[in-house]
Amino acid sequence: MKERVSFENDYNTGCHPRILEALSATNDERTTGYGLDPYCDEARGLIRDMCGAPHADVHFLVGGTQVNLVIAAGALKPWQGVISAETGHINVHESGAIEATGHKVLAIPSKDGLLSADAIDQFCRLYADDPTAEHVVQPGMIYISQTTELGTVYCLDDLQAIRQAADRWGLTLFVDGARLASALAIRKTAIDLPALARLADVFSIGGTKCGALFGEAVVIAKESLKQDFRSLMKQRGGLLAKGRLLGLQFRELFRDHLYEEIGRHENEMAAVLASRFREHGFEFYAPTVSNQLFVLMSESEEAMFREKAVFERINIQPDGRRTCRFVTSYATKMAEIDTLFAL
Amino acid sequence: MKERVSFENDYNTGCHPRILEALSATNDERTTGYGLDPYCDEARGLIRDMCGAPHADVHFLVGGTQVNLVIAAGALKPWQGVISAETGHINVHESGAIEATGHKVLAIPSKDGLLSADAIDQFCRLYADDPTAEHVVQPGMIYISQTTELGTVYCLDDLQAIRQAADRWGLTLFVDGARLASALAIRKTAIDLPALARLADVFSIGGTKCGALFGEAVVIAKESLKQDFRSLMKQRGGLLAKGRLLGLQFRELFRDHLYEEIGRHENEMAAVLASRFREHGFEFYAPTVSNQLFVLMSESEEAMFREKAVFERINIQPDGRRTCRFVTSYATKMAEIDTLFAL
Amino acid sequence: MKERVSFENDYNTGCHPRILEALSATNDERTTGYGLDPYCDEARGLIRDMCGAPHADVHFLVGGTQVNLVIAAGALKPWQGVISAETGHINVHESGAIEATGHKVLAIPSKDGLLSADAIDQFCRLYADDPTAEHVVQPGMIYISQTTELGTVYCLDDLQAIRQAADRWGLTLFVDGARLASALAIRKTAIDLPALARLADVFSIGGTKCGALFGEAVVIAKESLKQDFRSLMKQRGGLLAKGRLLGLQFRELFRDHLYEEIGRHENEMAAVLASRFREHGFEFYAPTVSNQLFVLMSESEEAMFREKAVFERINIQPDGRRTCRFVTSYATKMAEIDTLFAL
């Protein structure tokens, strides 16, 4: 096990050295708790600046499920649900965290993990035209993630169309950015932080999967969501006592373009990895644009790769091929890729 | 409006005359509240007898959504969900009542509203084999209804197979009998009350849609569900102060075969109605076996029928035809059917 | 048991004869479900008229706990709680119905079951001044009941002061009128329906304990509470399929002053009962103004009365005396009181 390289996920290491340094350098300082310290303030300022959103509220939470459940709890009326791609993280991999807040996930079929404005329109039109709508869960929010669970990305046109759909139907638009570093590094999407801050009502900026020890920043543009958000965080166990740890990390990520650098590195490593797989004749389950690759391989091929590397198997296709996920991170090294493909 | 006949649903009138009589005859009596009166005791005894289940617990609630949400709240661990046909009432027509108790509805595609043991097995096997199962909502209960939302029924073989699936995967089996009178009157299912009491962990006996003013009986076979069920009912607003009203109604329904008689009448009227539609060349969206008919008709045909009758439109088919629902009840008269088809 | 008279509660019989008549007379009519029928419309109109509140929303639910939990779910933000007297029904006798919606009951000591504006102010000031307020449950609503759990009543001055406190602290004011008939019949309170509609954001008009078979009307003045209230009712199991049963009953209660008449009768019987107890030297646990009396008696006195009557014991006082509750209803007869005090 020890000798195998790991492409298991982007949270299999500690953190980027610069973050560790920042934590060490400030370890003895005394600050007040719960995110009311100068480091959090500084990080909030940096994020607002980067987003071109001086009036946005910025909060820091420890993990992604926390982010999703706190936002669902805050944004939805009791009788509302949240629209998500069937493959969406909240629909499949959070042990029912959204339902535990009392809300239904309204799962919509999607292609490559991407929700389309058309599919949203169709769903909402059915609801609106339903004479029994009072007895049906009302859509209240749209949840998308950038990048998606399948490593794909929305482009600016897609996001603008979804924003319009949200406006058309009176829905809050939430973008889960657990892997936002990788997404932002894909220039062709034309979605940068200011675009997100302008188009989404609320979005998260992932730290855990983007080089931090842990932590997600939440950027709230919508006024009604801002109210008492810290109390809601506290109630759901999402307010870290030593909140400055989060502030420190995000200050570091958003100084000197570290967050961009990490995203770029992840994607470069993934691109190399993808080309290697392609060279060996492998096909992919989903387009390879970000730091997650979904490689289709036979049982014996999977076994062969497992001797050299740790990775997840997502599912088995009807044709018997395995969908295996390879993920790169800030820490992925070219040597690891070489090891994987060394005879 | 006044002159139109109504096939809108089976809760569009008051109640069977015998029930009204029973309420009138006892109106001045003094009894204790919350279902602890002699009438509830008598009705509980009658139901236990009819079910051949002397150790079952029997409770009375006012409505079906109450029944479903209280049972979900009582039967499921916080991290569990309930398996239901995609068309199941809890999945589509209860405004998210199950989710409001914190549990996900695990919706499975079905044919004619019927969940199969195979589909349940397939779903549970996927869950059990999933290496990320800890992050996925765990199935904890199976919800089926007899009759289904589409008026179809399970036969004894089906139910036995589902029971076995429930045992195989450690799931509670709950049968929603909101329209059980109609279902029980279909002899070919071979499912009678003792079969239900033997195979289901918990099931309901519908009153509201079966001739009562209101009320559903819940029959609990499973020991672990019995504990403090009345406290749970109270907490969810399901414990009627004048509980005897429920006891009185169920005593009446289960004396002298009234419940059977009502089911039989509903089905006979529906059979006549179905044959009339068939004679006129109409097709059906689902098999016509119980008191709900789903007739496919063109826009102009729908408009024509609307001049004479009140009924619901369920959906519009891809070919443009409307699926229109016609429901019979204890009160449906042959003359109403004649009116509908009178030129 | 049979021969004992009952002062156990005000829901120990069926309903006022006029209501039974109305149900009988309309039993065969066909109407649409879920409270969208003409009888509900008519009852809503009558209630709006009686309240002088043409813009109020009026809904009908089956029971009081349902009313309380639906309003809490609709009015409170996830991080808010509801202020109640320690003796309030929601705090002590609903099996945690409010907490099951996710909200804390903020219980405040009270005198004779009455919450004072001063006590509310003091509680809210403590909250507002608390530097850790973000970590404390925020008050969001005031719950009072008229009459209270101890049979006492608020006067117009009290209610106005509480309204001002609600405004001062930004709280929704909810008045639980489960026993409103009795309360309205106490003229000296100077609180009539228009006063309630003007001062409360939302209040209920009890049917169950005021002569109906069952049912509570909810009158909503506050705009933000009106939105999708029917969906919320449905989700919590509070939307009756045969909704017209509720409409019919409230139409009857609010035609020809039946509701007033019932309240007056209850209070007159209670006044007679109270004077008899007084004549025999009994003292009371709380002022005797409405249809609930809380009589203090020794163990042997309690035993003696139990031979003749059914009633509840509320608690045992430090001095050993029992607090026994005697309740009158629309159906209480002078002869029953005579029986109670017959040697």
Add this chain to the structure above:
Amino acid sequence: MKERVSFENDYNTGCHPRILEALSATNDERTTGYGLDPYCDEARGLIRDMCGAPHADVHFLVGGTQVNLVIAAGALKPWQGVISAETGHINVHESGAIEATGHKVLAIPSKDGLLSADAIDQFCRLYADDPTAEHVVQPGMIYISQTTELGTVYCLDDLQAIRQAADRWGLTLFVDGARLASALAIRKTAIDLPALARLADVFSIGGTKCGALFGEAVVIAKESLKQDFRSLMKQRGGLLAKGRLLGLQFRELFRDHLYEEIGRHENEMAAVLASRFREHGFEFYAPTVSNQLFVLMSESEEAMFREKAVFERINIQPDGRRTCRFVTSYATKMAEIDTLFAL
């Protein structure tokens, strides 16, 4: 601000140097996520050993509110509540986290933050004897903390008596050990880890306030609580992706007696601080045995100390004196105390 010393709380710094070292030393290693790594396994083993509880389940969560809400969600039936001292953290300082899981906190008056077996017995007896118990929230768990919110501690006799009360009434016993390091260092309590593991059904071992960057270990002795606990953690946002960070910290805390050493240091510093206050004539709001001191001081005295130090004011006494909290941590230095009392 910069120059003031801080006694604000025990989470105002980073972490003990040894923990920082451990994080640095392992930063580049690849491990699997969600607490399934070797470091977590090792820490679990160490804790089981220290507790003499080879069959206990051990989990790691990030924060104390998470711990409390996850345990409440897992241990309580829907209709049950948790008994706590009125001053208990779950009752006053978690923004309603317990209620958000659907459960009532059953607050009982306490002396110095300590719940007594007698008070528990009295509360449960009232419940058991209440003829309306079905309508009352049923006690299901006892929550105590060691040390308490007021810095006081239970002794072995107290805990044994509470265990017996728990057994008498069928309650789960949960000990919140957010500040357990300080508590364990108080030898006279005679409560060590094996005693806790033997007497409590579940308890937590605090990291955040005991020298870690963050993290709480949960030790589960009771079988029924063990089932699917990780799914519940995930659902409530309490399963850290880089779970090894928690394992690493607890491995460090429980190697070479670091946890003990930290607790001892905290208490020694607090003892010095207390004696200095005493020398200056100050009295205390609660006994001074652990790392939290509650000093009573006048307005001017408070102002004077605020010039030199950061600390919290808890409340204002009826006599006008302020209750000010001074907390020591692993990082507190004698020099800081000297600074505080330097003229």
